[in-house]
Amino acid sequence: MQSLPLPAPPQSPVELPFLELRDVSKYYPTPKGNYTVLQGVNLSVKSGEFVSIIGHSGCGKTTLLNLVAGFTRPSQGFVSLENQRITAPGPDRMVVFQNYSLLPWLTAYENIHLGVKSVYRPQNETERRQVRQIVEEHLELVGLTDAAHKKPKQLSGGMKQRVAIARALAMRPQILLLDEPFGALDPITREELQDELLGIWERTKVTVLMITHDVDEAIYLSDRIVMMTNGPSATIGEILTIPFAHPRNRARLTEDPQFFTLRNQCLSFLYERFALDIDHD
């Protein structure tokens, strides 16, 4: 093995973590000079880990997710998944958007089918049948077999997000990117979907990177919570490890005194150490 100085290029024989963000900065040129959104972000995520990113609006959470998704490229540093530098979006990093991003002219089935088809590119009838089977399995996974042939307009917000999650999972991504997935839902549906997502994650052990505003949601679902400092030039302030074992139970968790310790740590980070100074804007 040859040893290379860091930061190593992603193709190096040095084994990088599953998902690696190293010295990542992102700035946008403006007439008054560069506007820095993210500054020196370092994060390693293990395969099968559930990581949440939490922080105030404008802290560059979405920029961070877009970098991993490949919609934008870092101005400095690099992002790599399985030793491959991320340069463009791809089906191995499926995003679940807050506004679902389902195509309204396709049914739930067709939306998922489009995603699966684009990953597997079936060439013959046997493969096409396999694709249809994958679609049906995932509709069942999120409990929407009966609504398979409904268009998004005929579905509730929760059902739409279920379809979006099913679409993402059916594509067998290496990492699932969730951008405030439950932000637009009512509290009851939100809890239902959190439980479902947790169940699915516990079964499939897919790696998840989730943006959220909701501290309870982050603690309930994650292995680690990444807390971001305020922008501009936002970076990772602190990473909180959530020690609860899986499978988790919401009722038992919320009675655990440790839950409150973690919750207070999160809240004090957000509202005391990095509280938004409204007068400054």
Add this chain to the structure above:
Amino acid sequence: MTTTIPLPQRYSWQKFLPIVLPPLIVLVLVLVVWQILCSGSNPRLPAPITIIRESWHLIVNPFFDKGGTNKGLGLQVIESLRRVAIGYALASVVGVSIGILVGTNQLINRGVDPFFQVLRTVPPLAWLPIALAGFRQAETSAIFVIFITAIWPILINTSVGVQQVPQDYRNVSRILRLNRWEYFWTILLPASAPYIFTGMRIAAGLSWLAIVAAEMLTGGVGIGFFIWDAWNSSRVTDIIIALIYVGMVGLLLDRLVFYASKLIVQSEE
């Protein structure tokens, strides 16, 4: 289980009457006033009863054919509609194609948009002399006038629709790595369909307006020339019957495109 209660027959009438009655009352009132205004010994315009008496053969027999341009109004309208259909179909194909090209390519858009903005304001009939000079044929020229009238709303709406494809859908297509062909059929075309149909609906109305005017000048069989011919032969009652036909067909065309678009763009409902 729910039991279905049979509705009394009266129910449908109760719903129907408030819709049908007001226009019926207006129609009767207008006819009465018209009859009174045009009831002198030698009125300039014929009264309703005079129209019915003098143009009875046109009203009861829309499909007679006595050769030449002496045909029933139904046949005249069909002939006009045939010209509209050809010009409109050409305008739709060319307009949607160019619209997509212009909408997806910023550079082409900047180059041609100013010209489109000028050309679309040219009144349909102003194109007729140019068309006659170029084609030296009345029939082709009339169809060209329809084409050039219908193409602008279709083209401009299509290009706007293409530019309005939401970023979310583009992001989805980038993640799925759809090729150009898949992107066109599964995202671009459905996302801009509502805009395209709006353009096509406007174009259908304009085409019908233009054909009547164009036919007055080009002659031959067709509702436009029929009106002009009736004026030259002082058959004013025939003109009024023809105008009713023109109005009804215009309305039908508009409805037709509207329902066609509803059928195809049902996902937007």
